[in-house]
Amino acid sequence: MRPSALPDATSAPQERGSIGEVFAAFVKLGLTSFGGPVAHLGYYRQELVIRRRWLDEATFADLVALCQFLPGPASSQVGFSLGVLRGNGLLGGLAAWLAFTLPSALIMFAFALGAAHFTGPVAEGFLHGLKLVAVAVVAQAVWGMAQSLTPDRPRAAIALAALSFVVLFPGSLAQISAIVLGAVLGLWLCRGEASAVPGRLNFPVTRLNGSVALCLFAAVLLATPIAAAATGSHALAVFDAFYRSGALVFGGGHVVLPLLQSEVVTPGWVSNEAFLAGYGLAQAVPGPVFTFAAxxxxxxxMPPNGAAGATIALVALLLPGMLLVYGMLPFWDSFRTRPAAQAAMRGTNAAVVGILGAALYSPVWTSAVATPRDFALALLGFLLLTVWKLPSWTVVLLLTAAGTLSSLI
Known part of the structure; x- marks a missing residue:
């Protein structure tokens, strides 16, 4: 992710800036960062490491490693942490998070408001095209993640075990169990020499503040379902569903798909058709895929929906990842060198590949591919993404146009 034509940034100073500077930089990134989490990291490096010189290459690489290790949206967590670094604390992180998230969240919210009034053959074709986009994008994610996260037989076996477990026992509890199973199998099967860990994080977060954030993460995770059951509040139930999903997302934005599908489609809060249409559109907007929650x-x-529902869902999905990364910043240097932690994470990442593979079949494939024409269009989208390397938004335009045209023929 370092083109040779770019100037060297290994000696960039790590200075502090203003909250306004952080907000302005991340608004620009939020409006222009197309292409998903990996592409977002490239945009960050170009804009903040190379051009603005907010930090050096070693610190950036180490920060990316931390956010890849933790559950949550890696690109949003990296952005939040860069805001903490440049803005000298939590307010800087919040400014970066808000600025990067808001543009795509507003687009997704506007689409949600207009979806109910978007009817007829053209609308049906457009929405079906978005579901085919979801097939292509999730297939690309499974393909790419399998190559990088299951490169050997033990990790491929863990992925297969996780896929089989989730298929045989559907539901969010099975997905959580598969992740735990992956970590346990990783400790057994994926031990080896510890990987080299370059760089050192030096962020303005004390161990006390980090501990408070980690305790708050755990307290909300444990207390919210109890409070929702005791009060019967649907708002708390929604917050719990999205918070739990955000707390268990290893491997990037696409992995949230099976977790959220289990939480909102299975109980009937959102129809599967609306779910996949929104997920397809999320590939075409800049910024984090997690704004799908809005x-x-x-x-x-059922209420809370509209603006209130969008706010609750979006904050709940993103909050656990932000609490985790803020809490881990002062502890990461010592933790990341432990062989057991590295082995467990290898197993967890392999399990994530299996869970996403199961989601590719159901609900993504089973809900979108009903005819040979659907199969051909989904395959076209996959090849455009993986072979021709077209950006996601281009594939969205092509497949929605094809779906619309197909509905009119």
């Missing part, structure tokens, strides 16, 4: 919260068939 769409889901808005289209729910």
């Amino acid at each position: 769409y889901l919260g808005a289209v729910m068939n």
Whole structure:
């Protein structure tokens, strides 16, 4: 991710800036960062390491490693942490998070408001095209993640075990169990020499503040389902569903698909058709894929929905990842060198590949591919993404156009 034509940034100073500077830089990134989490990291490096020289290459690489290790949206966590670094604390991180998230969240919310009035053959074709986009994008994610996260027989076996477990025992509890199983199998099967860990993180976060953030993460995770059951509040149930999903997402934005599908489609809060249409559109907007939550919260068939539902869902999905990365910043240097931690993470990442593979079959494939024409279009989208390397938004335009045209023929 370092083109040779770019100037060297290994000696860039790590200075502090203003909250306004952080917000302005991340608004620009939020409006222009197309292409998903990996592409976002490239945009960050170009804009903040090379051009603005906010930090050096070693610190950036180490920060990316931390956010890849933790559950949550890696690109949003890296952005939040860069805001903490440049803005000298939590307010800087919040400014970066808000600025990077808001543009795509507003687009997804607007789509949710208009979806109910978007009817007829053209609308049906357009929405079906978005579901085919979801097939292509998730297949690309499974393909790419399998190559990088299951490169050997033990990790491939863990992925297969996780896939089989989730298929045989559907539901969010099975997915959580598969992740835990992956970590346990990783400790057994994926031990080896510890990987080299370059760089050192030096962020303005004390161990006390980090500990408070980690305790808050755990307290919310444990207390919210109890409070929701005791009060019968649907708002708390929605917050719990999205928070739990955000707390268990290893491997990037696409992995949230099976978790959220289990939480909102299975209980009937959102129809599967609306779910996949929104997920397809999320590939075409800049910024984090997790803003899909704003769409889901808005289209729910019972209150809180609309603006309130969108806000609850979006904050709940992103909050655990931010608490985790803020809490881990002061501890990461010592933790990341432990062979057991590295082995467990290898197993967890392999399990994530299996879970996403199961989601590719159901609900993504089973809901979108009904005819040979659907199969051909989904395959076209996959090849455009993996072979021709076209950006996601281009594939969205092509497949929605094809779906619309197909509905009119």
